Amino acid sequence: MSEHASRRRFLQATLTLIPAVTLAPQDVFSATTEGEKTAISIPPPRSDSYTPRYFTDDEWRFIHAAAAQLIPADELGPSAVECGIPEYIDRQMQTPYAHGALWFMQGPFVTGLGPELGYQQKYTPREIYRLGIEACNAWCKAQLGQPFDKLDQGSQIKLLQQLEADTMALGEMNGSLFFAQLLGNTKEGYFADPIYGGNKDMAGWKMIGFPGARADYMDWIDHPNERYPLGPVSIDGRRS
Amino acid sequence: MPIEKPSVDVVIVGFGWTGAITAMELVDTDLDILALERGPMQDTSQTANYPNVIDELEYSVRGKLFQDLSKETVTIRHSLAATAVPYRQHGAFLLGNGVGGAGFHWNGMSWRAFEADFRLRTHYTERYGAAFIPGDMTIQDYPVSYAELEPYFAKWEDVAAVSGQAGNVKNHIRPIGNRWEAPRSGEYPLPALKDTYGAQVFAKASAELGWQPFAVPAANASAPYTNQYGVRLGPCNFCGFCEGYGCYMYSKASPQTSILPALRQKKNFTLKAGTQVTRVVMDSTGGMATGVNYIDPQGQEVFQPAKLVILCAFQMHNVRLLLLSGIGHPYDPVTGEGVVGKNYAYHMNSSVNVRLPKNTQLNPYIGTGAAGTAIDDFNGDNFDHGPLGFIGGASVYHLRPGGRPIQQSKTFKNEPKWGKGWKASVQEGYQRILPIYAQGSVMAYRNVYLSLDPNYRDTHGQPLLRMTFDWHENEFAMIKHAIGGAQKIARVMGGDVEVNLRESGSHFDTRAYQSTHTTGGAIMGDNPRNSVVNRYLQSWDVPNVFVMGACVFPQNIGYNPTGLVAALTYWSVEHIKKLYLKNPAPLVQT
Numbered sequence: 001m002s003e004h005a006s007r008r009r010f011l012q013a014t015l016t017l018i019p020a021v022t023l024a025p026q027d028v029f030s031a032t033t034e035g036e037k038t039a040i041s042i043p044p045p046r047s048d049s050y051t052p053r054y055f056t057d058d059e060w061r062f063i064h065a066a067a068a069q070l071i072p073a074d075e076l077g078p079s080a081v082e083c084g085i086p087e088y089i090d091r092q093m094q095t096p097y098a099h100g101a102l103w104f105m106q107g108p109f110v111t112g113l114g115p116e117l118g119y120q121q122k123y124t125p126r127e128i129y130r131l132g133i134e135a136c137n138a139w140c141k142a143q144l145g146q147p148f149d150k151l152d153q154g155s156q157i158k159l160l161q162q163l164e165a166d167t168m169a170l171g172e173m174n175g176s177l178f179f180a181q182l183l184g185n186t187k188e189g190y191f192a193d194p195i196y197g198g199n200k201d202m203a204g205w206k207m208i209g210f211p212g213a214r215a216d217y218m219d220w221i222d223h224p225n226e227r228y229p230l231g232p233v234s235i236d237g238r239r240s
Numbered sequence: 241m242p243i244e245k246p247s248v249d250v251v252i253v254g255f256g257w258t259g260a261i262t263a264m265e266l267v268d269t270d271l272d273i274l275a276l277e278r279g280p281m282q283d284t285s286q287t288a289n290y291p292n293v294i295d296e297l298e299y300s301v302r303g304k305l306f307q308d309l310s311k312e313t314v315t316i317r318h319s320l321a322a323t324a325v326p327y328r329q330h331g332a333f334l335l336g337n338g339v340g341g342a343g344f345h346w347n348g349m350s351w352r353a354f355e356a357d358f359r360l361r362t363h364y365t366e367r368y369g370a371a372f373i374p375g376d377m378t379i380q381d382y383p384v385s386y387a388e389l390e391p392y393f394a395k396w397e398d399v400a401a402v403s404g405q406a407g408n409v410k411n412h413i414r415p416i417g418n419r420w421e422a423p424r425s426g427e428y429p430l431p432a433l434k435d436t437y438g439a440q441v442f443a444k445a446s447a448e449l450g451w452q453p454f455a456v457p458a459a460n461a462s463a464p465y466t467n468q469y470g471v472r473l474g475p476c477n478f479c480g481f482c483e484g485y486g487c488y489m490y491s492k493a494s495p496q497t498s499i500l501p502a503l504r505q506k507k508n509f510t511l512k513a514g515t516q517v518t519r520v521v522m523d524s525t526g527g528m529a530t531g532v533n534y535i536d537p538q539g540q541e542v543f544q545p546a547k548l549v550i551l552c553a554f555q556m557h558n559v560r561l562l563l564l565s566g567i568g569h570p571y572d573p574v575t576g577e578g579v580v581g582k583n584y585a586y587h588m589n590s591s592v593n594v595r596l597p598k599n600t601q602l603n604p605y606i607g608t609g610a611a612g613t614a615i616d617d618f619n620g621d622n623f624d625h626g627p628l629g630f631i632g633g634a635s636v637y638h639l640r641p642g643g644r645p646i647q648q649s650k651t652f653k654n655e656p657k658w659g660k661g662w663k664a665s666v667q668e669g670y671q672r673i674l675p676i677y678a679q680g681s682v683m684a685y686r687n688v689y690l691s692l693d694p695n696y697r698d699t700h701g702q703p704l705l706r707m708t709f710d711w712h713e714n715e716f717a718m719i720k721h722a723i724g725g726a727q728k729i730a731r732v733m734g735g736d737v738e739v740n741l742r743e744s745g746s747h748f749d750t751r752a753y754q755s756t757h758t759t760g761g762a763i764m765g766d767n768p769r770n771s772v773v774n775r776y777l778q779s780w781d782v783p784n785v786f787v788m789g790a791c792v793f794p795q796n797i798g799y800n801p802t803g804l805v806a807a808l809t810y811w812s813v814e815h816i817k818k819l820y821l822k823n824p825a826p827l828v829q830t
Contacts, residue, residue: 108695217606
């Protein structure tokens, strides 16, 4: 029996028994013949089927284009977009973090005292994205005639490098601050537990060999320099 | 007018390690003990349960267990003339919050200190001459000796179920263990943790160089253990989620894991979470405390009368409370007068990364907070400082606290930060990069101190604490020497070597995590002109106020501070019980 047929039969057998609300959004468990609990992986929704709650259409296109360059697809693993990073970032925008609520945000905001004294801007992550994307797209349109997401790949990479190096005049928004925000969240989403919407199929973890939420190596401490035999699991019990 | 509560015998401000130890040791006196903790209640079953706690984003990246900086932070400047700005995001240090404090989310490295650390100025003067100590270095002796504290280190190690290999028992030096450690009265409660592969590689290379590697003493239990309070800890399973997390295995010592299960049974002990103490209230003479004011969870101001006030908040918060309460004279760096805020110190860290050969499987996620192997040949005064010209030293070690991918996947700094190049290097580096750390002591200086900030306030309208701190040449020289040792070890290991040395001329950088080992500001000493508290950690100025924690260190040591913090707390409480409760008066005459 093919995996697909098996899955379909399982779903037909169980869906009538389980109230829909108790199903995990993408995965269900079944008992294999060995009796071991195994996740049946239903392909996650593609990023383009997710409707962003914070980002506008223009911003959403920018995030997709930039994420695809920051972590591109290659033989080591899928791209940030394939891993759901745009969805991850958009979902993060609903959290206290994105509203700056984890940071001390009282003024006066004194800048220019040196990078060692840390973040001294008044912007929250939501504002950094909003202002950063707007400024970046405005620059692209003025200099290159098109928004960022319409540029060819080489131009996009060059532009990201300029952002990172702070060599673009973006007005109010500091290019490297915006770039650090984007890159930081992209890598976070690539490596965070998939419950947050990124790291689809635990691809980020598989790329480096992190076993996820297994968090029990009582046996493998006795196997120095040997490859760990098990694949990753996520907090909600998904395997890959 | 604040609401006034019925009086208690003892009020404990803050419930991390020192608060839990203090309460537990006083609870058999039948005194009414009330502990006030500003953060929320936290327990293993609720706050650190599996699998929810295995969440790097929520815990160590977003800082679920860290102090909410939006309400209160510190301000930082590098020099006396500069304007301080707020520490707006967690970076160089990770302040704790809630029941357990930073002791809930720490790693568990549990060291003693060297005998010479306790008589630092005298020791260096005797061995190298008084002129060896720079004029602006305000180091001083601890007013207590290692021999006096030894039983309290031993007691702490039992409570915390410390795993380790003794190297010096009653002055018998062992062929294994740390031959440099101060003499112990006995073995560690538990044998050392098993070595990770990285620890084995480090040990082999450092032994080849003639140094004696040893297991870092770990408050991560290597086997089941029942401590003297009857609390049972489970064996560590190397899950790799210590720092930033509570321990779902009940293996990492914490107030929750090691003390609270016994303490919460006691009828004369009450713990109130969500209560923020804003000041110690003084009587009309200013010579005695009458209690504390706090803000309760409903936002109401409460006056809690108490006969004895014990400050057990984190190092910085204790200093701030003293300053806000007007206890002791604030330190003035221009005149050198005053004591509160004086001798703030820290740690200085650097590292060397080694990329081991292809196909190496470090399996970095197999780790625990204190899973490490160290050498002390560059620490304390274990080498001749004469030709080197600096004071202090560093522990040199490999530590494998985990392989959490967002924050602990390594690449070399000259490698791409994004794109295909980043993917290739992060994949290679994850299994192959072995870090060697040097964590060194920081001395006290005349121009480094803590005070109240003139510009920024917390959500209750009180001034923030201001830190005036920057590196000094002594510490640059110290860390360069220690990193020299780390480089030798790295070269013996083989592979590509990357050195991350804090160079002379660089400034204290608040952005990247360094360590939460901030010390001083309410230092202990032998007279009120050089210190805030006496040898029993009793305020010189207000005898019914005691102050616990790393804020009492006259200067920092080349080790993680928690072992010394705990031993000093046990020492202090023992004398509160033996001396102070029988005769509530100054325990040291001036």
